[in-house]
Amino acid sequence: MHVKKGDMVQVITGKCKGQTGKIAAVSLKEGKVIVEGVNISTKHLKPRQQNTAGSLVKVESPLYSSKVMLVCPECNSATRVGKAVDGSGVKKRKCKKCGNLF
Numbered sequence: 001m002h003v004k005k006g007d008m009v010q011v012i013t014g015k016c017k018g019q020t021g022k023i024a025a026v027s028l029k030e031g032k033v034i035v036e037g038v039n040i041s042t043k044h045l046k047p048r049q050q051n052t053a054g055s056l057v058k059v060e061s062p063l064y065s066s067k068v069m070l071v072c073p074e075c076n077s078a079t080r081v082g083k084a085v086d087g088s089g090v091k092k093r094k095c096k097k098c099g100n101l102f
């Protein structure tokens with residue numbers, strides 16, 4: 001998986017193409033991610049008790065991780081990244097456009 005929770009990503013294909021958001025959750029088993037505010041579907045909840053109305057709830061549906069690209073915080077665009085290690089030995093990603101480590 002090239003992304004993790006909290007990463008900013010852009011959707012590169014499908015009906016949500018071009019939308020950006022933060023990764024809210026990752027499912028390694030399914031190879032899918034949930035991106036905040038992207039791929040929203042509406043769920044209809046039935047009334048559970050008497051005198052309680054049913055409601056519509058908007059939830060993000062998971063996307064395949066291959067449909068999203070990391071967004072570099074420095075040049076603010078969807079980018080390919082390489083692996084890099086910073087001065088203190090922490091593993092980071094390196095933006096192939098601007099060279100920023102993040």
Ligand SMILES: [Zn+2]
Pocket residue numbers: 072073074075076079095096097098099100
């Ligand atoms: Zn960059």
